Amino acid sequence: MNERIDAPMAEIAVFVAVAQTGSFTRAAEDLGSSKSNVGKAVQRLENRLGTKLFQRTTRAVRLTEDGETYLAAAQDALDGLREAEQQLAARRSEPVGRVxxxxxxxxxxxxxxxxxxxxxxYPKLTLEMALTDRMSDPVGEGWDVVVRIGTLPQDSELTVRKLCDLRLGLYASPDYLERRGKVMSLAALTDHDAIVFRGPSGRLRAWTVQDGTHIREVSLSPVLVLADGQALVEAAVAGFGITQILDRVALPYVRSGRLIHLLPEADTDGPPVHAIISLGQKMAAKTRAVVNHLADTLQQTAE
Incomplete structure (x- = not known):
C-alpha cells in the first residue's frame, strides 16, 4: 500500500485491517505501511463519520459499538468489491455478458x-442481433460485431477480420424447372423468368457469370425485383423463377431439395465476408468467441 492513505476506500480498508488484527502495529505490517499512517487513516475516518470507532488502551484496541456497526457494513462493501473484481477478471478470460x-x-x-x-x-453469453442489409456504424450505434458482405470503407477506428469468401451461382426450384424446362446453357436463360436484386444504390444487380474463359454480365428483364436478400431466396424457392445468390445462403436449400444449382460451371467469385469490430483495448473474450464462431460456422458450410 502507498504511504499516503487519503482515499475514503483506502481508509475503510485500513479500519478493517485494524479491527481484524486488533492492533495498529500488526495492521501496518499487513498493509505494508507504517503505524503512524495507519493511525492517521483511522483518525480521518473517525472525523469524517463523527464518531469513535475504537477504544484504545496501552494493551488493546477494541471496537466501539459504532465501530462494530461500521465494520459489518465495511466488510460487506469490501466483499462486494472483491466479488466484482473477480467477475470482471472472469469476463476478460471467459465469454461472459452481452454481445x-x-x-x-x-x-x-x-x-x-x-x-x-x-x-x-458459453452459457453466460447473451446475444442481441439485428438483421439488416444497410451499412451500420459499429462505433456510433454501439455494435460489438458488424458482419458485412463486399467492399468495406477504410476506417482507422475499426478492425476487420475476413470470415470467408463467397461464390455466386444460379438457382431455381424444382417446381419452376418442371414447369419451364431445364437450363442447359447460358443462352437458354433468355427464355426463363429472372428474379433480380435491387441494391442499396437503387440499381438492379446484373448477374455475373463465367462463360468459358471469360466473365461477363447477364442483364435480363426481371419478372420480380426485390431489395431484400432473404426475400430473393424465398421467391426462388416459391417458384417465381431463376435467381443468382450466394453459395453459402443457397446451400441449405440445395441440401433440402428446395433449390437446384444451375450451370455450376458458370459460378463466379463473389464478395468476401468480413466481421467489423470497434477498436479499443484488447478484444473482449465474449466478442472473440462470437467472431471465432462465425468464422468456424461459415467454414463448415463450405464443406
Missing amino acids: KIDLPAGFGRLLLPSFIQLREK
Whole structure:
C-alpha cells in the first residue's frame, strides 16, 4: 500500500485491517505501511463519520459499538468489491455478458440456428442481433460485431477480420424447372423468368457469370425485383423463377431439395465476408468467441 492513505476506500480498508488484527502495529505490517499512517487513516475516518470507532488502551484496541456497526457494513462493501473484481477478471478470460451483432438479413437467418451451439458452449453469453442489409456504424450505434458482405470503407477506428469468401451461382426450384424446362446453357436463360436484386444504390444487380474463359454480365428483364436478400431466396424457392445468390445462403436449400444449382460451371467469385469490430483495448473474450464462431460456422458450410 502507498504511504499516503487519503482515499475514503483506502481508509475503510485500513479500519478493517485494524479491527481484524486488533492492533495498529500488526495492521501496518499487513498493509505494508507504517503505524503512524495507519493511525492517521483511522483518525480521518473517525472525523469524517463523527464518531469513535475504537477504544484504545496501552494493551488493546477494541471496537466501539459504532465501530462494530461500521465494520459489518465495511466488510460487506469490501466483499462486494472483491466479488466484482473477480467477475470482471472472469469476463476478460471467459465469454461472459452481452454481445451486440449486426448481420446481413439473409446471412443472419442462415447463421441464427448455429448460435444455439455457441450458447451451449458459453452459457453466460447473451446475444442481441439485428438483421439488416444497410451499412451500420459499429462505433456510433454501439455494435460489438458488424458482419458485412463486399467492399468495406477504410476506417482507422475499426478492425476487420475476413470470415470467408463467397461464390455466386444460379438457382431455381424444382417446381419452376418442371414447369419451364431445364437450363442447359447460358443462352437458354433468355427464355426463363429472372428474379433480380435491387441494391442499396437503387440499381438492379446484373448477374455475373463465367462463360468459358471469360466473365461477363447477364442483364435480363426481371419478372420480380426485390431489395431484400432473404426475400430473393424465398421467391426462388416459391417458384417465381431463376435467381443468382450466394453459395453459402443457397446451400441449405440445395441440401433440402428446395433449390437446384444451375450451370455450376458458370459460378463466379463473389464478395468476401468480413466481421467489423470497434477498436479499443484488447478484444473482449465474449466478442472473440462470437467472431471465432462465425468464422468456424461459415467454414463448415463450405464443406
